Amino acid sequence: MQNTRYARSGMVCSVDHLASAAGIAMLDRGGSAADAAIATNAVLTVTAPHMCGLGGDLFALVHDGQVSALNASGRAGSGADAGRLRAEGHTRMPHLHDIRSVPVPGCVDGWIALHGRYGRLPLADVLAPAIRLAKDGFPASPLMLQGAKTAATRPGGDDFAGVTAEGDLVRRPGVGRALEAVAGSGRDGFYLGEFGQGLLELGAGEYTTADFERVNADWVDPLRVRAFGHDVWSAPPNSQGYLLLLALGIADGLDLPTGPARSAWAHLLAEAARAAGHDRLAVLHEDAKDLLGEHEIARRRALVDPRARLKVSVPAADGDTTYLCAVDGDGMGVSLIQSNASGFGSMVFEPRTRINLHNRGIGFSLTPGHPAEYAPGRRPPHTLTPALITRPDGSLRTVVGTMGGDAQPQILLQVITRLLRYGEAPGTAISAPRWKLGGTTGFDTWDAPDETAVEVEAGTAWSDGLAALGHPVVERPYGTGFGHAHLIDLRPDGTLAGAADPRAMIGAAIGR
Numbered sequence: 001m002q003n004t005r006y007a008r009s010g011m012v013c014s015v016d017h018l019a020s021a022a023g024i025a026m027l028d029r030g031g032s033a034a035d036a037a038i039a040t041n042a043v044l045t046v047t048a049p050h051m052c053g054l055g056g057d058l059f060a061l062v063h064d065g066q067v068s069a070l071n072a073s074g075r076a077g078s079g080a081d082a083g084r085l086r087a088e089g090h091t092r093m094p095h096l097h098d099i100r101s102v103p104v105p106g107c108v109d110g111w112i113a114l115h116g117r118y119g120r121l122p123l124a125d126v127l128a129p130a131i132r133l134a135k136d137g138f139p140a141s142p143l144m145l146q147g148a149k150t151a152a153t154r155p156g157g158d159d160f161a162g163v164t165a166e167g168d169l170v171r172r173p174g175v176g177r178a179l180e181a182v183a184g185s186g187r188d189g190f191y192l193g194e195f196g197q198g199l200l201e202l203g204a205g206e207y208t209t210a211d212f213e214r215v216n217a218d219w220v221d222p223l224r225v226r227a228f229g230h231d232v233w234s235a236p237p238n239s240q241g242y243l244l245l246l247a248l249g250i251a252d253g254l255d256l257p258t259g260p261a262r263s264a265w266a267h268l269l270a271e272a273a274r275a276a277g278h279d280r281l282a283v284l285h286e287d288a289k290d291l292l293g294e295h296e297i298a299r300r301r302a303l304v305d306p307r308a309r310l311k312v313s314v315p316a317a318d319g320d321t322t323y324l325c326a327v328d329g330d331g332m333g334v335s336l337i338q339s340n341a342s343g344f345g346s347m348v349f350e351p352r353t354r355i356n357l358h359n360r361g362i363g364f365s366l367t368p369g370h371p372a373e374y375a376p377g378r379r380p381p382h383t384l385t386p387a388l389i390t391r392p393d394g395s396l397r398t399v400v401g402t403m404g405g406d407a408q409p410q411i412l413l414q415v416i417t418r419l420l421r422y423g424e425a426p427g428t429a430i431s432a433p434r435w436k437l438g439g440t441t442g443f444d445t446w447d448a449p450d451e452t453a454v455e456v457e458a459g460t461a462w463s464d465g466l467a468a469l470g471h472p473v474v475e476r477p478y479g480t481g482f483g484h485a486h487l488i489d490l491r492p493d494g495t496l497a498g499a500a501d502p503r504a505m506i507g508a509a510i511g512r
Helices: 016-027 034-049 082-087 107-118 124-134 143-153 171-190 193-205 209-213 241-252 263-277 294-301 405-420 426-431 463-468
Strands: 004-007 011-014 057-063 067-072 218-220 223-227 231-232 320-327 333-341 388-389 396-402 436-437 454-457 471-477 486-491 496-500 508-511
Touching: 004 209, 004 508, 011 034, 011 124, 011 486, 011 496, 016 034, 016 124, 016 320, 016 508, 034 057, 034 107, 034 171, 034 320, 034 333, 034 463, 057 107, 057 388, 057 396, 067 107, 067 231, 082 463, 107 124, 107 333, 124 171, 171 193, 193 209, 223 241, 223 454, 231 241, 241 263, 241 294, 241 405, 263 294, 263 436, 263 454, 263 463, 320 396, 320 486, 333 388, 333 396, 388 405, 396 405, 405 436, 405 486, 426 486, 426 496, 454 463, 463 471
Parallel strands: 454 471
Antiparallel strands: 004 496, 011 320, 011 508, 057 067, 057 333, 067 218, 223 231, 231 388, 320 333, 388 396, 396 486, 436 454, 486 496, 496 508
């Protein structure tokens, strides 16, 4: 079990103790929670290429008296052509080894936007710990090893050659140069510099220089739902954050049992998630609206039967990631999620800097006329689901999030319900065994929602009860594909209580 950590004047939680330490160092120097979040994320882009990177996307929520949402997800290049993919025989976007599943990465644009609005320290200082680790090296984490072995066989994967054991030294000089370019010249140093030129050449027509000149970071209106006496916030489409809020809204009106140990708890929350998400492929695209109306929440809640599994169908009307959070001494909270999509992403590397590129383009549709059809300048539907909780008076309660592909809203549904409905401590809520709706890749949960099994993590007594209610059940070892969630909770007396997920193995919640 992960113990809850406590602090008074600031806290950072992430999947890697080196990254959390970099964030705390920024708070110690008078930086804001935004500075801490960027520093933490920057280190992770070096040390956790199996989860995130400069070649990926970013979403964030910030509470600074009010809630703001940042969408720094990239857009398809000017050469995007769904018809050509269909002519080649594709029925869905290529998952790996194909530049066409690589939208322009939004991470650096996200940092620049977040720092420009909320940063207090010079950006060069914020990025300095990551630059040092990229140049001098860092120990390989146990979670990196399997992906690194594959990455080393790919063109541009040379940084991972010889990484065979936990603790092996890894150096990433090209990533260090890219970070130095951002520190010295802002976004242009990255998108119009060495990395951008290499990506332009690698794309061979997928991108134009104008694609890299366009900023991929927008401040947008966050989504909100009232659940368990609090307001829970997430990012709007093209994020799938609405699935978390919709499921919470459904669950808030259900007769939940007295404790999460009962199989009825897992059943009702799983059904809330299925009622919320079964039509995701049809309704989620960057221009989607009106997904959280009261009547819609009530309609979907009425589908949930406490005595049996819901039969859903395609509507009549369709990875890997890292999450981190930071709170500073002034009460600013940042909930930031950043991703490659699948592990090392597309397993395509920009050849000059050897930055591994995400494959968020797998979210696009190849169905002609679909609102999320792969096309120039479009953003793909995204699994990234940052979350933030406020009290009824608008004050910050919690910053929380997780990695986990399609399962992110399901994992957060459980963690937030434990926290708000049952009053569990952060360490208990984060460590507790989970369920999730299964899939083959982690991004195909909703392809056939009536065939999806409930995967149950070892350590629960849910399996027999779920099976009796009609759920296909698969038991998995603890920590195998059930996300890495982290949270920081602000108590009424000002104490910060946080936890990093023990499933991350080297994660850390560090306070000051």
